[in-house]
Amino acid sequence: MQKYKIILxxxxxxxxxxxxxxxxxxxxxxxxxxIMHRDYKIYLHPKYTTIGINDTLTYNIVFNGKSxxxxxxxxxQKFYPINIKLLQPVTGKELFDNAKDGYIESLGIGFDNxxxxxxxxxxxxxxxxxxxxxxxxxxxxxxxxxCKAYSKDNE
Amino acid sequence: xxxxxxxxxxxxxxxxxSACKGxxxxxxxxxxxxxxxxxxxxSIKKALRNVYFMFPSPVEIxxxxxxGGLVYKPELLNSIENxxxxxxPNDQYLNxxxxxxxxxxxxxxxxxNDAEVYLETIKKLSDEVSLSTExxxxxxxxxKNKVNTVDSLVKxxxxxxxxxxxxxxxxxxxxxVAIISIGAYIECLYLSINNVNKYSEESLLxxxxxxxxxxxxxxxxxxxxxxxxxxxIKSFSYIKxxxxxxxxxxxxxxxxxxxxxxxxxxxxxxxxxxxxxEAEFKAFKKNITKIRNSITK
Numbered sequence: 246m247q248k249y250k251i252i253l254x255x256x257x258x259x260x261x262x263x264x265x266x267x268x269x270x271x272x273x274x275x276x277x278x279x280i281m282h283r284d285y286k287i288y289l290h291p292k293y294t295t296i297g298i299n300d301t302l303t304y305n306i307v308f309n310g311k312s313x314x315x316x317x318x319x320x321x322q323k324f325y326p327i328n329i330k331l332l333q334p335v336t337g338k339e340l341f342d343n344a345k346d347g348y349i350e351s352l353g354i355g356f357d358n359x360x361x362x363x364x365x366x367x368x369x370x371x372x373x374x375x376x377x378x379x380x381x382x383x384x385x386x387x388x389x390x391x392c393k394a395y396s397k398d399n400e
Numbered sequence: 401x402x403x404x405x406x407x408x409x410x411x412x413x414x415x416x417x418s419a420c421k422g423x424x425x426x427x428x429x430x431x432x433x434x435x436x437x438x439x440x441x442x443s444i445k446k447a448l449r450n451v452y453f454m455f456p457s458p459v460e461i462x463x464x465x466x467x468g469g470l471v472y473k474p475e476l477l478n479s480i481e482n483x484x485x486x487x488x489p490n491d492q493y494l495n496x497x498x499x500x501x502x503x504x505x506x507x508x509x510x511x512x513n514d515a516e517v518y519l520e521t522i523k524k525l526s527d528e529v530s531l532s533t534e535x536x537x538x539x540x541x542x543x544k545n546k547v548n549t550v551d552s553l554v555k556x557x558x559x560x561x562x563x564x565x566x567x568x569x570x571x572x573x574x575x576x577v578a579i580i581s582i583g584a585y586i587e588c589l590y591l592s593i594n595n596v597n598k599y600s601e602e603s604l605l606x607x608x609x610x611x612x613x614x615x616x617x618x619x620x621x622x623x624x625x626x627x628x629x630x631x632x633i634k635s636f637s638y639i640k641x642x643x644x645x646x647x648x649x650x651x652x653x654x655x656x657x658x659x660x661x662x663x664x665x666x667x668x669x670x671x672x673x674x675x676x677x678e679a680e681f682k683a684f685k686k687n688i689t690k691i692r693n694s695i696t697k
Contacts (some may be wrong), residue, residue: 275691276517286555288456289454289456289457289460289562290454290457290562290566292452292454292566294450294452296450300450301450302449302452303450303451303452304452304454305451305453305454305618305621306454306618307450307454307455307456307614307615309611309633310611311467314679333656338656340656340658340666340668341658343668346663346664349663349694351664352664352665352666353664353666354665354666354667354668354676355661355665355666355667355668356668357616357667357668357669357670357671358669358670358671358672359464359611359671359673360614360656360668360671361614361617361618362506387597397654
C-alpha cells in the first residue's frame with residue numbers, strides 16, 4: 246500500500262507542477278530566457294501571456310525619444326514563427342512587419358522622438374516537425390524590452 | 401478508511417485543486433454588484449481582452465524626465481507624517497502610489513536615508529491595505545540593504561514597483577494597480593513640474609514633461625479597462641483630467657519615417673511633439689498641483 250501511495254503522490258505532484266505552470270514562470274525555461282544585450286537594461290517588465298494559434302495579442306507601449314530598444318518575443322518551439330507588426334496607434338499605419346524579414350523574433354529600434362507604438366503579435370505555428378499541436382492548445386508568449394541611451398552608430 | 405488514508409486522499413485532492421489554477425491576469429473575476437456601467441461598456445472590455453497596456457514605472461517616468469535636468473527638492477515630497485491621515489482604502493492606495501513615486505525620486509538622486517524612510521512608510525501603508533502578503537519580504541530586505549549605489553537602488557525600486565503590480569494583477573486586483581499607479585504618476589508629474597523654475601519655450605525639462613502624455617494615456621486606457629467600481633470614480637477622474645490637460649497642448653506633427661539599418665535594426669523618426677505655451681504650462685502646473693494636493697491632504 247505504501248508503494249502505491251508514493252506513486253500516486255508523485256503522479257499528483259507531477260501533474261500539479263505541469264498543469265499549474267503559470268505563464269509568469271515561462272522565462273525560466275531555457276528557450277525563453279532573457280539574454281541581456283550589452284549596455285542595455287530591462288525596460289518596463291517582461292510580459293507573459295497565453296494565446297492560441299492565430300489569436301492576436303496587442304501591446305500598447307511608449308518608447309522614449311533618444312533611446313535604443315530591443316524587442317524580443319519568445320514562445321514554445323511548436324508555435325513558431327511569430328508574426329510581429331509595429332503600428333502607429335491613431336492612424337493604424339504599419340511601420341514594420343517581420344514577415345518581410347524572415348520572421349525575426351528580436352528587433353532593435355532607435356527612436357528619435359518619444360512615440361506610442363502598437364505591437365501586434367500572432368503565433369503562426371507553421372514550422373513543421375516541431376511537435377504536434379492539439380486542437381485549442383495554447384502557448385505562453387513572452388515579450389521583453391531592453392533599452393539604452395540612443396546612439397546613431399551603424400546608421 | 402484509515403485516518404492516514406483519509407489524510408493522504410486529502411493531500412491528493414489539494415494537489416489536484418492546485419493544478420486547476422488559472423492564468424492570473426487573463427481570467428476576470430465576475431462583475432461585482434456594485435460595478436458601474438458608466439465607465440465602459442462590456443463590449444469594449446471584451447474587445448480589449450487581449451490588449452495589454454504597458455505603462456512605465458515611476459522610476460522610468462522620472463528617469464525619462466530627468467534627461468531634461470531634474471533637481472532634488474525634498475520639500476516637494478509628501479510628508480511621511482501624513483500617512484496616518486489616510487484611513488479610507490482609496491486614499492491609502494492613492495498615497496501608496498504617491499510614496500512609491502517619492503521613493504523612486506529619492507532613489508534617482510541616491511538619497512539613501514530618505515529612500516529608506518520612504519520605504520518604511522510604504523511598508524507601513526502596504527501593511528494597512530494588506531499588500532505585504534503580496535510583496536516578497538526578501539525584496540524589501542534587499543531594498544533596505546542595497547541602498548548604496550544609484551544604479552542598484554533604481555533597479556531595485558523598479559523591480560519593486562513591477563513586483564507589486566504583478567502580484568496584484570495575479571490576484572485580480574487590477575483596480576488597486578490602477579489606483580496606486582494613478583497616485584504614483586500624479587506625484588511624478590508634481591515633482592517634475594515643480595522643478596521648472598522659469599518657463600522657456602526651449603526648455604528640455606518642459607518638453608520631457610509634455611512627452612509623458614503617452615505614458616499617461618496608456619495608464620488612462622488601462623484604468624478604462626480595469627476600473628469598474630463606483631468608489632474609484634474620483635481617482636479615475638484625476639487621470640482623466642490629466643489626460644485631457646495633456647490633450648490641450650498644441651502639437652507639431654511630422655510624418656513618421658522608418659529607416660532600416662543592418663539586418664535587425666530600425667530607426668524611427670518624426671511623429672508628433674507637444675508645443676507648450678507659457679499660459680498652457682501655467683494652467684497645467686496649477687491643475688496638477690491642485691489634484692496632487694487634494695490626494696495628499
